Each structure stands twice: as C-alpha cells, then as structure tokens.
Amino acid sequence: MSDYANASIFKEGPEVWVVDGLRSPFAKSGTVLKDMKAVALGVHVLRDLLYKLSLAPKEVDEIVIGNTGNPEDAANISRIVALEAGIPKERSAYTVHRNCASAMEAVSQGFIKIKTGLADVVVAGGTESMSNLPLLFSKPMTELFTKLMTAKTVPQKLGVLSSFRPQFLKPIIAIQEGLTDAVCGLNMGETAELLAKENNISREEQDRFALKSHERAVVATESGRFKAEISPIPLPPKYDTFLSEDVGPRKGQSMEALAKLKPYFDRRNGTVTVGNACPITDGSCMLVLMNAEKAKALGYKPLGRIRSFAFAGVEPERMGLGPAYSSPVALDAAGLTLKDMGVVEINEAFAAQVIAVLKMLASKKFAQEKLGRSDAIGEIADNVLNPNGGAIALGHPVGATGARLVLTALKEMQLKNIQFGLATLCIGGGQGGSVVVERV
C-alpha cells in the first residue's frame, strides 16, 4: 500500500504551483454541447487558457489529460488535444484513466513530474463528451462481420449470413456499461442506494442536499463568480451563439419538484432520483502546473500550490465512501487536519454518497474500524462544503471533474482569501481521491 503520509515527495523538492485554470461551461449530455467532441472541448479550453496566461505553447513540457470514454477516433486524446491546441509536436502527451478521478490523476501526475524534475510546466486536465459515447455491436455481431470479411465464396458468405440472429443487433450501450461496476455488478446509482440504506439517509435529506447544490450554483452563476473559471464556448454547428454558463443549475428548483421524481435505480424502495444525483455531462477543464521557480522566472503569480494528494481503495459496492478514505491520508501527507480546510469540494456524484461521506468523516467508529485511527477525522461546516454548489447542479463530465474541483476550490480560496482547501471525489470501481491545496 502506498504510504502517502510519509512520502518524501510531499516534503521535499520544488514547490508545485497551479498557475491558473479554465473550464468549459458544463452541459447535460445530449444538449447544447452534444455536437462538440471531447477533443474540441479540450482544445478550446486549452487554447483560451494559454492565451489568458500569455504562455507560449513551447513552454509546456508535458500534457496529461484525463478521459474515460475514449473517443473511437482519438486514441490517446491528450496528444490530439495538445497538437490541435498548438503545443509543439516535440512535446509529449499522455492520457490517464482513473475513472471519475481521471483529471485528478492528471493533476497528481503533473505534480510528480514537476517534483521529480522531469518537467517544469505541465498542462493537467480532463475532457469528456458523454454525448458522444457510442453504441457498440454485440460480440456475436462483431464475429459475424469478421467471418463475413474472411469468407471468400458466395456460398461461404451465405453460410455466415445464415448464422445471423435478430438479437445480435441489440447494441451495447457504452455509457451504461461504463457506469456499471464490472466486479460487483452494481450500477453507480445502486451503490448510492446501498449507502443510503446502510446509513439511514432519507429521501428528504438527499433532496434537501440537492436543492442546496442548485441554490448555491445559481448564486455563483448569477453573481458572476464562475466567470473566473469558465471559458465561453461558441456552439456548433453554426457557432453563432456562445455558451458562457453551466446549463444545469435550476433557478426554480424546489423540494416539491424534487419530491415528485421517482426513484430511478430502485423503483420500489429506493431514494436516489435523477434529482439528487448528478446528470451525465459534457465538459472539459484544464490547469497549468508549474515549478514555482520557473513560474517566478516567467513572471506568473499562482492560484495556489499543491500540498499533497492521495488515492485509496474501498469496496466497489461502497465506492461513494472513497473521499472518507483518501482525504485523511492526503491531509496527513500535507501535515494538516480537516479543520484547517477553509473550503472543501466533494464531488456530488449522489447526494446520498456525499452525506454518507460526511457521516463517516465525523464518525469515531468509522475512524477506528476502517482507518485504524483513534479519533474521528472531523466535521465539515456547511459554509465550507461546496460553497458554489456541486455536480448535482453543475454536472459531472467524468474525465474532467477532478480538475474542476481543484480549480473551483482554488478560485474560491483566491476570492475569500482562504489558506487551505481540499478537493476530493469518489471513484467508480471503489476508490477515493483527494488533493490538498494552499494559497501562496
């Protein structure tokens, strides 16, 4: 097991700064961003960011991008985004996939590269177009195609064709497969249901949490708070309007409206609805990480520095609890505690899941039994947690969210002059990921 808490990388070596970041507005899949592929989303944001920073593309040493639904026409999407955004072809680029934490993995990769002196300037981010995930042919249909191609004579071909059965045409829906745990077999929503039931989290509690997410996101949008992190994007196919705000936050959201929704994953006894879960989303987010000395030499001021990160495993069926496992480790590595955190961004995959995490963090029993610690990790004040709303309102473009959480936390810290922040999320497959950042 990785010993993050005692790792020298968090104690020695150059400081790693997040110089700045930008993200696209987020939009529910199948809506306004549906005609924009993951590559285009990433290129737009990265180009804008490099211009915003007036950073010459040749200064970038490495580009690491998170993406989970790898587009069929963009193997190693990071490289394609890099080239199209004008990063010189001599630079290298790679794509990382840690499911929901892919972009957070990109950030930690950037951190490692800079700490170890392998790079001075790293673009770390994520891009995801869940609208563009394909339908796939079933295995028998694929085999039939293969045989048909190798069949030489007409009788042979007819023979192959005669093996066709209508059920071969039933497509595999890539996104559905992606959101189902391959090991425990539960859909992500079902894992949230499990947490709700085990921890007695009521429907009302979840809906109230969801409502708050919308309310806060609406305020952040209307006050212009998100302008600092959003790159307005012209919309295909005509590019004659710009999207400059997230589509998700609902101004008129109410408990009544949320209460009307049927449980989605467990129709009969469930409490998890599409209203208290995050929507499937398109979006991208990019950060520029730099060796502090290099940044100073180039004349940049940082948003903040990365103090530590940690990833930790958890049972796949309880993947939602991930942040409760990884956050204490990351805090230890930074030499800080939860109460030091002036802002905490927990990704809202499901309201039930975030509430469960809060309960675990506050639980002495959990600390003792699961983490082998004597005391509870601590509580998170309401105004510290997701002060601008979260994924329930904004959406969760899986491969990009990890970077968005870091960016949103840092922008909040800049605005409110907060010293420490934590960004954390749960990871499909049963993991948690956490990053601790600090204002410089």
Place this chain on the structure above:
Amino acid sequence: MEITTNRREAEHRGKQATMKPEPSSFRLVDKSDLAKGLFALYFDLAGEKVNKFNPDTMMELDGLLESMKTRDDIKALVFLSGKENIFIAGADITYIQAVKEASEGERLAKQGQSVLQKLERMPFPVVAAVNGACMGGGTELALCCKYIVVSDAPGTKIGLPEVNLGLLPGWGGTVRLPERIGLQAALDFILTGKTMDGPKALKLGYADACFSRYGFEAKALGFGARVARGEKISRPARKKPLAATVTSALLEENPIGRAVLFMQARKMILARTRGHYPAPLKILDVMSKSYGKPRGKALEIESKAFGELSFSDVSKRLIELFFATEKVKKQTGVSGARLQPGEQIQSAGLLGAGVMGGGIAQLLAHKGIPVRMKDIDLKGLAIGTSAATRLFSDLVKKRKMTRREADIRFALISPTTDYSGFGRADLVIEAIVENMDVKKKVLQEVEPLLREGATIATNTSSLSVSGMASACAHPENVVGMHFFNPVHRMPLVEVIRAEKTSDRAVMRIFELSKRLGKTPIVVRDGAGFLVNRLLMPYLNEASYIMSEGAPIEELDEAVLDFGLPMGPAHLLDEIGIDVAVKVAKILHEAFGVRAEPCKLNDRLVASKLYGKKTGQGFYVYDSRGRKQNLNPEIYKTLGIKPSAPSKARKADWIPRMTYLMINEAALCLAEEIVMEPLDVDLGMIMGTGFPPFRGGLLRYADTVGLKNIVTKLEEFEKKFGPRFKPTAPLVDRARQGKSFYS
C-alpha cells in the same frame, strides 16, 4: 521570327559548345537490373528549379528520341522528372509572348507536336511517371505515352491551363485528352483549365495507376519493369454508372449528340464571357472539327488555331498579367530589401469580429496561423465565429477539405472578449468600426500590451493610416492591410505604407499577404488609397449617369458588356450605399471638385435603402443575399424618370466612367501613391475585377491612346462639368506622346 532567333541562339550556343559542352537536360539511365531492356529517362532542366519546355529542350528531346528509335535493346522506357515535386510545368511562355504573327505561333505548336508525335510512335512502350505539377505541355507529353502512372501527392496536379492565358493546348492536348478520358470530361478540363490530382486522374482514366507518393519512383520503375517484361497490363476497368454510359453514348458517340454538347458549351461560354475571350470558343471550334479526324489532320487544325490565338491581344494581355503576378511573388514590398529570417508572422491577434473580421480570421486559420479574435461582447464575437465557420463549411461542401481538416483549422481561432493573449501575437489586425477616434483609442489600448516590434495592421478602407499611427508610441509598426470584401474571394491586399511605417512592417504584411494566397500591392497612405480612390469616381459618375435618367439595368448591362463582373448599381448595393456615400465624402474633402459627389445616393441613404445588407437598394435581395429584380420603387425614391438614352449618349457611358479613373490614376502615379502602372493594373483587376483581357486600367488607356482620352475628357468637361478636367500628369504624358507603359 522568334523561332529563327532562337535557332540562331541555339546555333550560337552550339558553337560555344565546342569549347564548353551545353548542359544536358535529359539523362538516360539503364535500369536493366530491374528488368531486361528497361530504361529511365529523367528530365532535369539545367539551371532551373522547374522543368519547362523551350525550343532547346525540345530539340534535345527530339534528338534523343531519334537516337533511341533504332535501339533494339530498349524494351520499355519510363519518363521521369529529375525535380522534386514537379513533373513538367509546361512550355516556357516567354516564347509564346514573343510571337508576332499567327504563322509563328503555329510553327511553335507544330514543332512541339512533331516531337511528341515521335514519342507517341516509339517502337517500345513508354510510361510517363507523373509526380508533382504537370501542366500544359507536360500533360500533353504524358498523353503520348502508352501508360501514365501518377502519385497521390497533393502536389500532383494535372491540367491544361492554356485557356487561362488566352490560348489552347497546342501540342495535341485537344486531340489526345478526349481520346483518353472522353469528350465531355476533356472539354471540362480544357475549357476551364482546372486540374486533377492523382486519384482523380486514375478515376477519369487519364492514368493507368496511382501510386503512393512515398517511394513513388521505385513503384513507377516497377511498373516499367512489368511493361519491359511484356506483361499484359490491362487498364483498370472504369466503373461507369449507367447514367454516365448512357450520356456518353448519346452525347459523345453520335454526331448529333456532339453537336448538342458543343452548342450547350458555347452557350455557357458566351453567357459567362460575353464573347470577350476568344480562346474557349476557339477550343470548341477546334474540338468539334477535329473529333474523329485522323491524327495528322486533327493536329493541323489544332496548331493553326493555336497560332491564331497566340498573337491575339487577349492572350498577350493575359500573359502579361500572368508575368505580373509571378513578379509579385518574387517581390518583398520594399525594393532591394528582404525580411530577416524569423521575422515572418506566425501568430495573430484580431480586433473586431464582424463579418470582415471573421473572414480575415478564417483566412489566417485556413493557412495555419493561430488567431486570437477579440470583440467587445460574446454577441459580437459570434458574428465572427459563425462567419468563419460558414466559410470552412463551404470548403467542406466543395470538397476542398475534409470536415476533420476544417475542424482543426477552425480551432485555430480562439475567441475572447479581453486582450488576453495579444502579448503573444506577432501581428494585430484591427477590423473594427470605421471611426478614427474609436480606432485611435483601441490602438492606444492594445499597443502597450504587445510584444516589442509587433506589427499593428489596420484594415481600414477609408481612414488615414498615418492619422491612426499618430496615436501610437511606435508608429513605425503601424501599417495598413486593406482586404477587399469578401475576404476569401478577393485576391488583392493593399499594403498601406503610412508616413512613418518601417520597411520591416511593410515587408511583413507583404509576405503574409502572399502566404495567404493574395496579391499584395504597396500603396502610399492617402485618401482612398489606390483602388477606392479610382473606383469612387467611376461609381460617382455612374450615379450622375443614372441621375440623368439612364435606365439602371441598361447601365449595369453596358458595364457587363465592357467586361466588368458587376454593374455599378449592383456594386453600390454590394458595398453598401451608406458606406459609398461616406467614402465619397472623404474623397471629396481630399480632392475637391474632381470628386464632387452626385447627390443621387443621398436619397437612398435617407430612405435607409443601403443595398444588399438591408435587402433593398437599387435591386431587391432575398434573405440569402441573392440579387433579385430591380427595386420597383427605385425611380420614385430617386425622383427620376428613366428614359431610353440616345445612341450617342449611351456611347459616352463607359468613357465617362473609365476615363475618370484613368485621369485619377495618372495623378496617383505622379503622387507616387503607387510606383508603377503595373500596380494600378494589378490593383484594379484583383480589387475590382477590371477586365483582365483588357490588361487592366492603364493597359486599356494605352490601347485607347492618351491623346484620345484627353480630348474626350475635355469634351466631357464642357458638357458635364469641371470634374472631368484632365489632370496635369495625364495631359503631360499625352502631350509627350507617351503611354503609361512606355
């Protein structure tokens, strides 16, 4: 006669050759290691970057073919180019330009025909291996080979562009291309001068095989080896859709069908050229006469027609124009100076994302230059992004690029509402509202943000560049870059040198314009620069003529007959009548009585009929901006009664409008607004579509005769007013019996 001079020259060189051997342009190489009897013949014109045919090379080729004719060790020959990315660029047209009578041109054609016919009749099979540009004579040479193999390189472009020079293919192209790819397809290529790439050549049946550009030579030699071994090489069966087979049977393979085909083509050409261009008509004539005739007879028809065209005025003008544009390609914008390496524009910022701004951004992105595009708000920006997208989509629709290529280029345009990123740009182009105070303010805002030495270009069409530069700390970096509307279609850029503009700034914009595929001319700062200064008196005079009651459509029609692409009323609608009035006012302030504006257009402006952009002007436009009928209310709005003009009055229309331009151009030259008459002609042809077959405004003036023009202007002065007073430089030239070009 040119031919004999050249022969004499050749003989002269021949004498020298006894001392120093003439460098040979052909190299015969034994390739029997690949197949017994396989030879390769490389064409590698000595001392030149490209392969061209001139009388010397033709003579050398002739001798070589003569000597190979009797060699029985040659089983197959592959004809290759020794140059990279070029097969044969065609015949050296300086020789055609020098032709002084029809018989001379005819002889030039016959000489080439006989050499190529020798190639066609070689006792062994010849394979033409075409990789790179293959034009005119090159295409005709390949047609004389038994097999043609081509490469898939984007630079492989095969065509017969002679028509663009007012000529026709004179070395058997009109005879052999229809044999090879069918009459209809051949007509299409020969009448338009368009080119085909490798895959298309294979599809049309021009080529027998298309190989990858990588390792092309080896593959072509491999093909030759198969030929040498006597392998049977069947042409890839052309899959013709039934419809094509039927049309070809109906149209090409029976005389009535052919007559229909030629008649239709003729109609189309006349509609498009109004009979001003003899070459396409001649081509039809030749091809209808020679189709199906025995080779010798057919070639004779061709060479005779070539001779006639080669000494025609139109051809002379078009060839001059060709050389003029070639000359610009070699210039830098400042005589005797060159841009330092690394000084080329690699990145740009653009201020003002209107339709014009979007067009400029698209052009830059199309050529691979990243653009940061700014406007004050997202609504303004969207006009630019959507304009750029439309242009890219049109290119995709026309199959000039794939959707993916278009997406990649479009992504080079990064929209913004602040100045971020401008510090990275080598060049900032301003395309904001035409208002001096606003422009000055914006330049003052942006200049301190730029890197040292960044060039600031203004796309103003009417304001003083020097005036704008005065607002900047470094006026030496400020230069005009005047694109014409629509940016993607108009080939001219006026590079405006203001009082303090540095040579470097001029050269950077000159070089960039060329890279963008435009023809730049350097113009000194002054009201209207060159093109608008000349165009406005023309449009103004058109308004005067209309105010006298000339029927608007008849006037436009007369101008079309003269050869301009658009009548003045239609052009005013395109420019925007409000804009035209504004520019006319500026010119009036600058030039006084010479540019006294006709009041007619004010009435349209008062009723907000601005032309195309408002859907109504002199004409009515549909929602997509296509011209419909004459505005039915127009005469009422203008307060005039149209009446059919007398013949004499109508005969004055064109001289009134064009002589005013010539009068002004004489002054432009005297004031050194531009340095050469050629600049005026290029500017007017590229910027306004002044008829190329007339060679441009000043060539036209020379054809009419300056004395005649002055006389006519004096007559007009008496009749219509002082705006016609001949300018001193024109009068001087006329008095000295000089023309503009002498």
